[in-house]
Amino acid sequence: MGRNPETERIIAEVGKVIKGKDKVIGRVLAAFLAGGHILLEDIPGVGKTTLAMALGRAMELEYRRMQFTPDVLPSDIVGFTMYQSATGEFVYKPGTVFCNLFLADELNRTSSKTQSALLEVMEENKVTVDGVAHRLPEPFTVIATENPFGSAGTQRLPESQLDRFLVCLSMGYPSHGASLDILKSSGGAGVEQVQRVITAQRLTELRETVARIYVADNIYEYLVALTEATRQDNRIALGVSPRGGIALLKMARAEAFMRGGEYVIPEDVMTVIDDVWRHRIHLNAKARAAGTSVSEIILELTERIHVV
Numbered sequence: 001m002g003r004n005p006e007t008e009r010i011i012a013e014v015g016k017v018i019k020g021k022d023k024v025i026g027r028v029l030a031a032f033l034a035g036g037h038i039l040l041e042d043i044p045g046v047g048k049t050t051l052a053m054a055l056g057r058a059m060e061l062e063y064r065r066m067q068f069t070p071d072v073l074p075s076d077i078v079g080f081t082m083y084q085s086a087t088g089e090f091v092y093k094p095g096t097v098f099c100n101l102f103l104a105d106e107l108n109r110t111s112s113k114t115q116s117a118l119l120e121v122m123e124e125n126k127v128t129v130d131g132v133a134h135r136l137p138e139p140f141t142v143i144a145t146e147n148p149f150g151s152a153g154t155q156r157l158p159e160s161q162l163d164r165f166l167v168c169l170s171m172g173y174p175s176h177g178a179s180l181d182i183l184k185s186s187g188g189a190g191v192e193q194v195q196r197v198i199t200a201q202r203l204t205e206l207r208e209t210v211a212r213i214y215v216a217d218n219i220y221e222y223l224v225a226l227t228e229a230t231r232q233d234n235r236i237a238l239g240v241s242p243r244g245g246i247a248l249l250k251m252a253r254a255e256a257f258m259r260g261g262e263y264v265i266p267e268d269v270m271t272v273i274d275d276v277w278r279h280r281i282h283l284n285a286k287a288r289a290a291g292t293s294v295s296e297i298i299l300e301l302t303e304r305i306h307v308v
Contacts, residue, residue, distance in 0.1 A: 006206070007033070007258045009197045014054040016193050018047050019185075020178025024171050027275055028055065028143070030258055032203065033210045034250035036166025037122050037142040039107075039279065044147060047171060050191060052103045052143045057194040059203050061100035062137065068110035074117035078127035079134070092129060097121050100137055100200050104144040108157055115161055118142070122164045139204050159238065159282070166247050167272075168279035206257075213253040214263040222266060222307045223249055226273070229301050235287035236297065244280045251276050266307045274298050 007029055014025045028051065031038045040048045049065070056063035066077065079095035096102070097118070104118060121127055125136050144165070146157065162168070174182060198206070223245055231239035240248075251272040256264045274295050281294045 003260050004258050006198060006202075010055070010058045013058045013194050013197055014051065017054050017191055018051050019181040020175050021047070021051075021171060024169055025051065025055075026258065027167060027169055027272070030251055030254035030272065031166045032059070032139075032141055033206055033257060034166060034254040035139070035141075035207050035211075036247065036250060037144070037164060039144050039146060039162070039165040039168040040171065041146045041168055041279075042170045042172065048145045049103065049105060051171070052101065052145075053191045054194045055143075056101045057191055058197050060196045060199045061139075061141075061203070062200070063101045063103070064096050064099040065103040065105060066096050067105045068107050068114070070109065070111060072110050072114050074114050075129075077114065077117050078121065079129055081130050090130075092132070092134065094134070095127065097127065098134075098136060100139055100141070102140070102142050104142060106147055107144040108146045112158070115157065118144075119161050119164060139200060139207065162279050163241060163243055165279065166251065167275040169275055210250075210254050210257045213256050213261075215249065215253070216263065218307050219252075219264050219266070219269070220249075222269065222305070223252075225305050226269075226301055229305060230277070230281055230297075233297065233301075235283055235292060236281055237284040238280075238282040240277055240280050244277060247280075248273060248276045270302050273302060 007026075010029055011022055011025050015022055018025055028038055032055070040051070042048060052065075053063065055061075066072070075095065077095045077097050079093050079098070081090045081092050083089075084091050102121075107115065107118070121136065122142050125138075125140055126133050127136070128134075173179075226248075227240045227242075227245040230236055233239070248269065252264045252268040255268040255272050256262075259268070261268070277298055278294050281297070283292060283294060283297075
């Protein structure tokens, strides 16, 4: 059985403007299918915003972008109620987040209070203003971009917020060949050349299909064994939470669907585990001083723990 044709066409369309990054595009698309949110952590200028815009066009999603700065207020995101003197009533004015795809650009430049407002949106797919809940459109996905910690004006995102992101990805610099393609096409049409492949309604249907991908008991055991191993490793100060285990299951299902499978196999888990867990595991001071990386430890775990 070959790879899923719909998802392959989406990757191809987005690949028109994001050169040489099919793997990253595929991983972001898998997160969409799994119903999760995406954190893109990278230096400026590698195409994070263009990637989000291109995916929005390929899936016909209503798309909004907000540049996060220290003066952005929670009400800018979730909206506010305004008194109408003509009617004597308070009327709700929706915020920027009411869309299918919300791009939170440079999320780590804004205040903790504003970050927390987005946290509720990501967790519950609704906003609460003056005690009244307002549901967001379906489907709804947040793509947040983050400049590396240490860049001017940035502050570290709290662990509680990081855990809400299904995956944390880094695009990295393009290859030599991709760099040539980017320069040669720099005067082109940009994201306007990306054609629609599916609708927002179809994305919702695909999400329901992905959620029904079969998972055998031994795969569940494998996921739990991996999760518990992160809590028992003496180099890890903070291991993977139950939410992190669920995130890995969702992404493994999405990966199985994209490769054209009807059930999850161990390779699906190993393909996505680093992107799902890298931002959830925190090393202790001794491991950091020794130069150990989280990705190295995750690789060790997958090599040591096997499906029974």
